[in-house]
Amino acid sequence: MFQFTALIFADNKQQLISKAAPSRDDFEHFLVQRFGIYVCLWHVCGDGREHGHR
Secondary structure (H helix, E strand, O other): OEEEEEEEEEOOEEEEEEEEEOOHHHHHHHHHHHHOOOOOOEEEOOOOOEEEOO
């Protein structure tokens, strides 16, 4: 399991979402189901390296 965090911007507010998930795909599926659409600017993998993304 990995801990993922996303900062969601909706209208004029922000919401920080943290969730444990077995993979990035599972976390992305959760975000799409809950918020419909999102843009991920960057993320940090379990190995601590930053990676650009969608």
